[in-house]
Structure formats: C-alpha cells, structure tokens
Amino acid sequence: MSAPTAAPAAADLDQLAGLPTAPVRHPWQWVITGVVAILLTSLLVSVALNENMGWDIVGRYVFSDDVLRGVGWTIWLTLLCMALATVLGIVIAVMRTSRNRALSAAASLYLWFFRGTPLLVQLVFWFNLALVFPRLGPAMFFGGTTGGIDTNLAIDWFIAALLGFGLHEAAYMSEIVRGGFLAIDRGQTEAAEALGMTGSQSLRRVLLPQVLRVIVPPSVNQFVNLLKATSLVAFIAGQDLLSSVQHVYAANFQVIPLLIVASLWYLALVSLATFGQRLLEKRLDQGYGHTTRKGAA
Template identity: 55%
Template sequence: MSDGPTRAEPRDAVPVRHPLRWVAVAVLAVLASMLVNTVLTNENLRWDVVGEYLFAPPVLNGLRNTLVLTVLAMAIGLVGGVVLAVMRLSPNPVLSSVAAVYLWVFRGTPLIAQLLFWNFLSALYPQLSLGIPFGPEFVVFDTNVLISPFAACLLGLGLNEAAYMAEIVRGGIGSVGRGQTEAADALGMTRAQTLRRVVLPQAMRVIIPPTGNETIGMLKTTSLVVVVGYFELLTSVQRIYSANFQVIPLLIVAAAWYLALTSLLTLGQRSIERRFGRGVPGSVTGTEGPMLLRTARKLTGRNSGGAA
C-alpha cells in the first residue's frame, strides 16, 4: 500500500502556435510599405506646399479660433450637462420634464440647423430685452449686435453639447451605489452636499472617458461653423486653396493640425483617467501592479514558487 497519492510527472507545456497571425502580420507589413511608398513618391501630394502653409499666419489664426471655440463650447456643455443631469434625476416632475424636453429637442435636431437658427435669431426676434415679464423693459439689445457669428457658434455648439453631456453625467451618477447616498443621509448631509462631496467624485471615473471623447469630437465638430461664416482652421485652409487651387496639400495641413491636437487631448485624457482611477480594480498602472502583487502574496502566504 502506498503512503499517499502519487504525484503526476511534470510535463513541458507546449505553446499554442498561431500561423495565421504571422500571415496577417506579413499582409499588414506589405500594405504598410505600399502606403509609405506612395506617400513618399507621389508628387501630387506636394509636401513642399504643406511645409509652406503648415505655420502660415492665416492657418495659425484659424487654429487659435478652433481652440477657443472648443474650450468655451465644452465649458458650456459641461456646466449645462451637470445642471441638466441633476434636473433629470430630480424628484420634482417639473424639473425632470423640462430637462427631458431639452434633451429631446437638442439631441433630435441637426447641429447645423441649430447653428443656423442662432445665427439668424434676429429674423425671429429683432430685439431682445430684460425687464419684468409682461411689464416694462429695462434694457433692450439689438439681436444682430448681441448674437454675433462667434456668439452663434458658442450657443450652437455649447447648448448642443450640454444635451449629450447630461446623459454622460447621468450615467456616471447612476453608477454610484445607493449605499453611498444612504450613508451621506445618515451623516446629515443635504442633497447638494451629497452630490458634491460623495456622488460626483466617485462618478468621475465613469464620466471622464466619454467626456474626453466628446472633447475630441468637439475639436473636429467646430469645422461645422463654416455655415455661419466664422473663421476657424478648416475655413482658413479652404480660403487658401480657393485662391491657389492646392486642395490636397492644404487639406493635409488641416489634417496634420487636427491629428496633433487630438493626440495631445488623448494623452491628457489618459492622465486624468489614471488619476481618478486610483484605487479602483482594473485601473492599476505603472509600478503599482507588481507592488500590490507582492503585498497580496505576503498576506495570503504565497510566493512565486507555490504554496508556503
């Protein structure tokens, strides 16, 4: 009779081979080399024209306007989105209904139509005034002066973005467990304090990724303001190639700037995601992973060679 169960003989593990992966790599390498070859040898791309206009003053002026529009429109969208999300989640049926109608209108109509509406608002209201409802007017504004093309762009982009940000913020708030708000209620916090100090800080890790995507999308969506005659990056290159007929090189200039800016925004988004993802399972990066693994092994009595 044996003293105990017999141990199985160790076997060498044979890695699974994937020949199709190498075939896919070879095909991609050929396609990449063809792409590089045509980019370097096609004279119609006119890289000399691209270099000439990449830092041209009109292009940089349009780039500056694009950045200003992106920052201000996203600021309006973020603030409006938080307000609308809170209204949408409010137990007050009036506030919730008003927010629902806002989302229905601004998400259900094209952005270009909204930009044109704000730009031609003077056709509907030649004058805008502040005063007592159905009473005297204290201040009267000329709508054409008040709603400039820049203001129309901000209103169109910002108010439209607020509708989408409201759903993002609402989803982030909904991801926070109900026990968190119950604990805040037990501590005597008001609804506003609970939202500001408990719910929103935890919801940020869910809100940040789609907000970064919306910011990148906003950067490119600013090109739609050409319909109201505002001068931004794409409009600037359009005006240049309408004069010298170098369409493709000028479009490459615009694409290069858009790619550079979206790359910077992507890096910033990832940095913010790491910051708000600290302490959340699945978001450990850098040197924290090995350190936490060693700590877990010590606590469970295990080491790299097996059971202690």
C-alpha cells in the same frame, strides 16, 4: 473505495503538469501579417512620394499665420463650449434625476429637442436668429420695437457657434453625468445623510468626486468630438481651423495640401487631449487602486 482512485488521479495530474508544452502554431497568421505589412508600407511610400500631395506646400503653410490663427480660434471655441456644456449638463442631469416631475419633464424635453435635431441645423438657426427675432429683449415677447438690441449685432459667428455647440453638447454631457450618478451606489448617499449632510453637501462632497472618475473617459471622448465638430462653423462664415484653410486654398487652389495641414493639426490636438485624459485618469485613480482601470482596458 474513493480514496485509492483519488491518489492515482492526483499523480497523473502531476505527471501531466511536468510535461513540456508546445505552442499552437498558426503559420498563416505570419503570412497574412507579412502581406498586410507589405501593402501598408507600399501605400505609405506611395503617399509620401506622390507629388499631388504637395508636401512642400504642406510644410509652407502648416505654421502660417492664417492657419495658426484658425487653430487658436478652434481651441478657444472648444474650451468655452465644453465648459458651458459641462456646467449645463450637470444641471440638466440633476433635473433629470429630480423627484420634481416638472424639472424632470423639462430636462427630458431639452434632451429630446437638442439630441433630435442635427447640429448643423442648430448652428445655422442661431446664426440666422435675426430672421425670427430682429431684436433681442422685450421685443421677443411683446413684438414690434418695444425694446432690445439688434440681433445681427448681438449674434455673430462666434456667439452662434457658442450657443449651437454648447447647448447641443450639454444634452450629451447630461446623459454622461447622469450615467455617472447611476454608477454610484445608493449607500453613498445614505451614508452622507446619516452624517447629517444636506442634499447639496452630499452632492458636492460625496457624489461628484466619485462621479468624476466615472465620467472622465466619455467626457474626453465628447471633447474630442466637439473639437472636430467645430469645423462645421465653416458653414456660418467662421474663423476656425478649417475655415482658415478654406480661405487659403480658395486663393491658391491647393486643396489637398491645405486639407492635409488641417488634418495634421486636428491629429495633434486630439493627441494632446488624449494625453491629458491619461494624466487626469491617473490623478483621479489615486486612492482607488488600479485594478478597475486595467481590468477595463
């Protein structure tokens, strides 16, 4: 009894499949899109023609020596801090996942402190470390003038920024790296152990290459955040991009044009980092196929 009813149903489906389909119309979408486009175009034209933006001053200072010097310090500081944060973050992530309770507790305490205190507070603290320890060295442990070097001579704005950004970002990088380790199947480690690899060999040759592919997107995101966060060194008399711009507009009082100059440089550097991320992801995707990346996008 079921066979005769199945055949007409299949025929009906074939007839329905052959019928022309009409797209669902959404006329209000075009109206809304047109209104948004008109408003956005009007805003861009208004900004472009606004004399208060000082576009002539922007063109005069965008490649000035002071601004380019600030851009150089910003790039240099970002690269060094990110390198320090990555290395230290890997160490902390390994400690956090260690079976040794002392190492795991120390890593957890590090994360609690450096993620729980504001970055600006950490920068100001390192810059004013001389108020706590006038001398670095044995005097830090035994007090008095038992030896060491003058803290004011050892820690300038750059060293304070390196310590502040590096230690702060290491806490976030450690969690990114730990998340990468957790994303790798336990069978990978067991396979490495079956091949006779030691723990360090398994880490270097099996786990880290796979972890890198997982952590690249969030790591680049942290790099971009760090690049923009370097502007905070303006509070400790730094020489980064924003500090250089501030020095210029403190003299000529052209605040808005100089802030536009800084914004254009930050946008350019972030765009360059994003382009580098795509190249790196493409490189790491070799041998894995592209279904995962496209599916995630």
